Amino acid sequence: xxxxxxxxxxxxERTKNFLEEIIEEDIKSGKHGGRVLTRFPPEPNGYLxxxxxxxxxxxxxxxxxxxxxxxxxxxxxxxxxxxxxxVNSIKEDIRWLxxxxxxxxxxxxxxxxxxxxAEVLIKKGLAYVDxxxxxxxxxxxxxxxxxxxxxxxxxxxxxxxxxxxxxxxAGEFGDGERVLRAKIDMAHPNMLMRDPIMYRIIHAEHHRTxxxxxxxxxxxYAHGQSDSIEKITHSICTLEFxxxxxxxxxxxxxxxxxxxxxxxxxxxNLSYTVMSKRKLLELVRxxxxxxxxxxxxxxxxxxxxxxxxxxxxxxxxxxxxxxxxDNVIDLSLLEFCLxxxxxxxxxxxxxxxxxLRVLITNYPEGQVEELDAINNPEDxxxxxxxxxxxxxxxxxxxxxxxxxxxxxxxxxxxQEVRLRYAYFIRCNEVIKDEQGNIIQLNCTYDxxxxxxxxxxxxxxxxxIHWVSxxxxxxxxxxxxxxxxxxxxxxxxxxxxxWKSTINSDSLxxxxxxxxPSLKNVKPLDKFQFERLGYFSVDYDSTSQKLVxxxxxxxxxxxxxxxxx
RNA sequence: UGUCCUGUGGUGUAAUUGGCAACACAUCUGACUCUGGAUCAGAAGAGUCCAGGUUCGACCCCUGGCAGGACAACCA
Numbered sequence: 086x087x088x089x090x091x092x093x094x095x096x097x098e099r100t101k102n103f104l105e106e107i108i109e110e111d112i113k114s115g116k117h118g119g120r121v122l123t124r125f126p127p128e129p130n131g132y133l134x135x136x137x138x139x140x141x142x143x144x145x146x147x148x149x150x151x152x153x154x155x156x157x158x159x160x161x162x163x164x165x166x167x168x169x170x171x172v173n174s175i176k177e178d179i180r181w182l183x184x185x186x187x188x189x190x191x192x193x194x195x196x197x198x199x200x201x202x203a204e205v206l207i208k209k210g211l212a213y214v215d216x217x218x219x220x221x222x223x224x225x226x227x228x229x230x231x232x233x234x235x236x237x238x239x240x241x242x243x244x245x246x247x248x249x250x251x252x253x254x255a256g257e258f259g260d261g262e263r264v265l266r267a268k269i270d271m272a273h274p275n276m277l278m279r280d281p282i283m284y285r286i287i288h289a290e291h292h293r294t295x296x297x298x299x300x301x302x303x304x305x306y307a308h309g310q311s312d313s314i315e316k317i318t319h320s321i322c323t324l325e326f327x328x329x330x331x332x333x334x335x336x337x338x339x340x341x342x343x344x345x346x347x348x349x350x351x352x353x354n355l356s357y358t359v360m361s362k363r364k365l366l367e368l369v370r371x372x373x374x375x376x377x378x379x380x381x382x383x384x385x386x387x388x389x390x391x392x393x394x395x396x397x398x399x400x401x402x403x404x405x406x407x408x409x410x411d412n413v414i415d416l417s418l419l420e421f422c423l424x425x426x427x428x429x430x431x432x433x434x435x436x437x438x439x440x441l442r443v444l445i446t447n448y449p450e451g452q453v454e455e456l457d458a459i460n461n462p463e464d465x466x467x468x469x470x471x472x473x474x475x476x477x478x479x480x481x482x483x484x485x486x487x488x489x490x491x492x493x494x495x496x497x498x499x500q501e502v503r504l505r506y507a508y509f510i511r512c513n514e515v516i517k518d519e520q521g522n523i524i525q526l527n528c529t530y531d532x533x534x535x536x537x538x539x540x541x542x543x544x545x546x547x548x549i550h551w552v553s554x555x556x557x558x559x560x561x562x563x564x565x566x567x568x569x570x571x572x573x574x575x576x577x578x579x580x581x582x583w584k585s586t587i588n589s590d591s592l593x594x595x596x597x598x599x600x601p602s603l604k605n606v607k608p609l610d611k612f613q614f615e616r617l618g619y620f621s622v623d624y625d626s627t628s629q630k631l632v633x634x635x636x637x638x639x640x641x642x643x644x645x646x647x648x649x
Numbered sequence: 650u651g652u653c654c655u656g657u658g659g660u661g662u663a664a665u666u667g668g669c670a671a672c673a674c675a676u677c678u679g680a681c682u683c684u685g686g687a688u689c690a691g692a693a694g695a696g697u698c699c700a701g702g703u704u705c706g707a708c709c710c711c712u713g714g715c716a717g718g719a720c721a722a723c724c725a
Binding site for chain 1: 650651652653654655656659660661662663664672673674675682683684685686687717718719720721722723724725
């Protein structure tokens, strides 16, 4: 299938990004014997989102391109926030995206090694136990403009530090009573170098190590060493860790361990989308969305439920590029990538979302014809199906106008249209209720136009979709719109809740009539409903009640014209 | 006001110092079409944050500004 080639095509066509250049230079110079090993290091404290997808595609993609491998490593150094629920979802999402990790590791696997290295640092006089309170530590760290003040405990003897640190591990102290700090420079211009905390005391159950430990390493004391233990050659992270790199290197240097190197790239931002875990969690907790996998969420599981394909996301990740400057990608690029893929793979069906009854007065009562319809004009192998046609059908309300403007190519009084794969019909009579609402159209068909072509060769401008009234199945269709009304949802005046930018009309459910061939669909099946968009079967769908999610609309030129 | 990172069409991403700047999305035309879809063809849109400097020549190098972002959690 063509969409399988989406990614390879692109990667070979485009120019190299800065990371590819670095890696190629490293390979050329023989660094690490030409070996490439990357890692994807999520903290299991939330669900993965499209921003993580960029990072995943980058890390795995780079390794694949240069004959290397990628580890999955959970950065689980904070027992209070992490949970197996998250590790499972993360693994599922990575696999779904189409990647397989070489090794599955956990920072918690390295706790013993990390502990031993901490003792090494203490013995070298490079780490000390600090008894200051959290508050004191914060104040004495100084500010970006003022140097910090050394802790009164900064010059304890090696023996005392060792003793205290061992007793910390042994559980002799309560939470927050003491910490282990690296002894670097309290006046360092980089705040992170002002004797950063290496270990804190947390008497909490860890999702993997249980109650074995009551001291836990901080990110800076765990990440680089974990990379080093795994012999990661290129440790790729986002820009905000740039300032951490000097510390990353300090620990590796002082410990004299494998020199992994860190490189930073700009994280993905998407218009009309929030990406912070905190905010996504808020949307879930406050039930503004149905859950982490709500189809309006930018989470991988949300996109999956919405109907996105892994291919489209990988294609997108490739198209957004990799650089070091802050960026905001148009949501329309993501949608473009989606349509590009779905257009080639999704079978077409007919469905009517806002039905208008049409009676074909000259069609024999009781007659039913089975008409051939092409499943996918982009893919001959998809074949054809038959669609029942009868005297009473539904068409889309939008496809009829009593007083049409000049360029309206659809149905109107006296005007003729083609019913896709069926017949030409002409509207003769408009029936309204007491309120004046149009409730039915009486039309006549041209029997000679069966299949959609008329023998006299006359042209009909418009082709509309339809569904046979007596054969149609009812289904719920969830019409999603963007969750936020502003391109940058975070851009609110001070004091105003960011959630004020939420689009209150981001979900509309309609009862639709769909063609009978859709009877046995399963969750995640994807179709193009002709002229409407791409739709995917929701998890809530049952054989009694089918539920479709609108993944994305088709490009709608008419809407654009009509909007003017 | 300290350190670090970054400044190229609306949005992204390119351009061994030497062709006043390329590609994609978005936008606008037109062709074609049994999806106003897809496809195809074309247009408009930046003179590369600013100012100096080096050079025959700078998006690219140097200096100085300016702007945006990150960093002062016992989070990652």
